[in-house]
Amino acid sequence: MDDQEQPPDSAMSEGATERQRGTPGTGPPRVLIAGGYGVFGRVFAREVLASLPVRVAIAGRDAGRLAKACRALRTGDRVEPRVLDLHDRRAVAHASEDCFAVACAAGPFQTLDRELPRVVAEAGAHWLDISDVTEWVLAILADRALHEKALENGTAVIPGLSSVPALSGVLVRWARNRLVNPRRARVVLYIGNRNAKGPAAIESARMSGFGDPLLVDLPAGRRLAYRFASPDDVLLRQDLGLEAEFRVALEWSFANRIMAWLQRQPGPARSPARTGLARALSALAAPFSVFGSEISSLQAEVFGASGEYARAVLTGLGQRLAVLPCVLALEALADGGLRERGCINPAAWLGPDDWASRLSARGIRFDGHA
Numbered sequence: 001m002d003d004q005e006q007p008p009d010s011a012m013s014e015g016a017t018e019r020q021r022g023t024p025g026t027g028p029p030r031v032l033i034a035g036g037y038g039v040f041g042r043v044f045a046r047e048v049l050a051s052l053p054v055r056v057a058i059a060g061r062d063a064g065r066l067a068k069a070c071r072a073l074r075t076g077d078r079v080e081p082r083v084l085d086l087h088d089r090r091a092v093a094h095a096s097e098d099c100f101a102v103a104c105a106a107g108p109f110q111t112l113d114r115e116l117p118r119v120v121a122e123a124g125a126h127w128l129d130i131s132d133v134t135e136w137v138l139a140i141l142a143d144r145a146l147h148e149k150a151l152e153n154g155t156a157v158i159p160g161l162s163s164v165p166a167l168s169g170v171l172v173r174w175a176r177n178r179l180v181n182p183r184r185a186r187v188v189l190y191i192g193n194r195n196a197k198g199p200a201a202i203e204s205a206r207m208s209g210f211g212d213p214l215l216v217d218l219p220a221g222r223r224l225a226y227r228f229a230s231p232d233d234v235l236l237r238q239d240l241g242l243e244a245e246f247r248v249a250l251e252w253s254f255a256n257r258i259m260a261w262l263q264r265q266p267g268p269a270r271s272p273a274r275t276g277l278a279r280a281l282s283a284l285a286a287p288f289s290v291f292g293s294e295i296s297s298l299q300a301e302v303f304g305a306s307g308e309y310a311r312a313v314l315t316g317l318g319q320r321l322a323v324l325p326c327v328l329a330l331e332a333l334a335d336g337g338l339r340e341r342g343c344i345n346p347a348a349w350l351g352p353d354d355w356a357s358r359l360s361a362r363g364i365r366f367d368g369h370a
Contacts, residue, residue, distance in 0.1 A: 028078075031330065032057040032099045032125075034086055035106025037069035040130060044105050044323040049075050051327055051362075052334055059084040059095065060106070086112060089119050096123035101333065103326055104129035109136045117157045118143075121150040126333055128326050130162040137165060137231040140343060147343040156338065158329055160346040163189055163298050164246060165231040166325035167314060169239075169347025170355045171300030172232070175310035176240055177352070178370035179302055182310075185236055185244040186301045188225045190218050192293040193251040214247065219297050219315055219367075223249040239348070242302070251293060296321050310370035314359060321364065328358055 031048060035041040036058035045056055058069050059082040066081035073079050084095050086106055096102050102120045106112065109131040117127040117140055127150075131137055137160040140146065150157045160166055168187040176182045212227035230246035237243060297315040314321060325346060332338035338349055350358075356366040 028054050029100035029334065030055045030057055030098060032059050032082065032084075032095060032102045034059045034084065034102060034104040036060060037062070037065040038105060038107070040107075040319060040322055041105035042069060042072070043319045044103065044130070044326060045069070045073060045079075047320065047323055047327045048103075048330065049073065049078060052331055054078075054100070054334070055080070057082045057095075057099070061085050086116060089113065089115060092116060093119050093123045096120045096125040099123075099125045101126035101128060101330055103330065104131075105323070105326075107131070109133040112136070114139055117159070118146050118149060121146065121153055121155045121157055124153055124155065126155050126330075127157045127159075128161050128329055129159050130323060130326050131159055132162050132164040132230065134229050134231045134233065137346075138234055141235075141345065143343060151342045154341055156329075156333060156341050156344055158344045158346050158349070160231055161326035161329050162323070162346075163296075163321045163325075165235055166346035167298050167321060167355075168230070168232050168246065168300060169235060169345070170350075170352050171298065171312040171314065172236055172240065172242065172244070172302060173347065174312045174352040174356070174368055175300055175302035175370070176242065178310045178368075179304045179308045181305040181308070182240075182242060182302050183305050184303050185232075185240075185242045186216075186247070186303075187230070187232060187244065188216050188218060188247045188249060188299045188301075190220055190223065190249045190295070190297045190299070191251065192220075192295040216247065216249065216299075218249060218299055219313055220251070220293075220295060223251075225249040235345070235347075239345070251295075294318050308370075310368075312366070312368045314364055314366055316364040320362075324359060324362060324364065328355075 031054050033041055033045055033056060036045050037060050045058060048054065048056060056079050058066055058079060060066055061083065063083050066083065070079045070081050082095060084091055086092060102125050110133055114136065120127040140157060140159040146157060164187065172185045172187065213224045215222055216225045225247035228246050228248050232244045232246050294317045295315065296319065297313055298321055299311065299313045301311045303309055329338060340349060360366055
């Protein structure tokens with residue numbers, strides 16, 4: 001729904017306007033990070049604090065982990081802990097009332113309440129998340145009632161602000177624009193072994209599939225890449241008319257085999273036993289993260305009808321590719337650069353060249369070839 005017009009200022013309630021823009025005497029706006037003590041939440045919090053003059057509320061269910069995460073950020077009174085259960089809608093609404101935005105880095109998103117963006121929008125705050133889960137992202141973007149509620153309250157709802165589908169959509173658009181008759185796209189995320197793999201990420205990966213291996217040439221060399229379900233399967237066909245596939249390649253081949261084995265195991269998709277197994281695997285993987293590299297890359301290839309080919313790649317260190325799209329959107333909402341409201345396509349609110357420029361300014365390398 002990214003083609004909707006910006007509602008007039010009168011469409012905003014007075015309270016929502018004050019929370020979003022800040023008023024004299026109230027101090028910097030507050031951003032609540034749900035799941036802020038997880039692997040991606042910690043990276044996201046550091047990037048936000050380094051980029052924006054905001055206060056950050058680190059939210060989660062475990063008070064001890066919250067306190068530890070806040071101390072580790074070492075930013076004094078700019079950070080505060082908030083005990084919050086995302087399954088309690090009333091608590092989420094109350095926690096959102098004094099916030100400019102709620103950014104969700106909790107997971108796996110397959111287990112979260114899909115009403116959370118509506119609850120936050122009704123409280124007058126923007127909703128952003130880093131989900132790459134197909135059913136989550138597509139359901140939010142297609143929710144007309146949510147879109148209208150966000151317009152009414154002057155808020156933005158932007159799911160999928162992560163490597164996929166935000167950055168993948170950007171790279172595919174860049175490559176597609178350089179071909180006369182583009183037909184299909186392939187996106188591959190490469191994850192270096194030194195990058196932390198939290199339980200939520202492992203569990204989400206298992207739920208999204210990890211099969212159909214294919215050798216693919218990447219900046220890190222030729223790697224075995226496994227097929228994953230992705231919102232791009234639908235979004236790139238719907239928005240750009242391209243058939244698309246998304247794959248993941250892990251630097252450590254043994255990790256690839258473990259994930260493929262997990263995917264083949266029988267039993268319910270969601271269960272306490274599987275969640276416990278994800279935690280155990282995350283703990284077991286930690287000692288081996290001293291080997292390999294911190295490099296992450298996202299590569300998009302677009303193939304034309306007559307053999308034309310274009311490729312675009314983003315490369316960075318650590319897990320920053322997973323969170324920087326959310327940081328950039330939050331920054332644009334804060335400085336007025338993103339004035340669109342309602343449910344917004346995570347890849348389309350900014351042009352590909354502008355995306356590349358802003359990411360490059362944060363140390364992410366962009367390479368394009370046609």
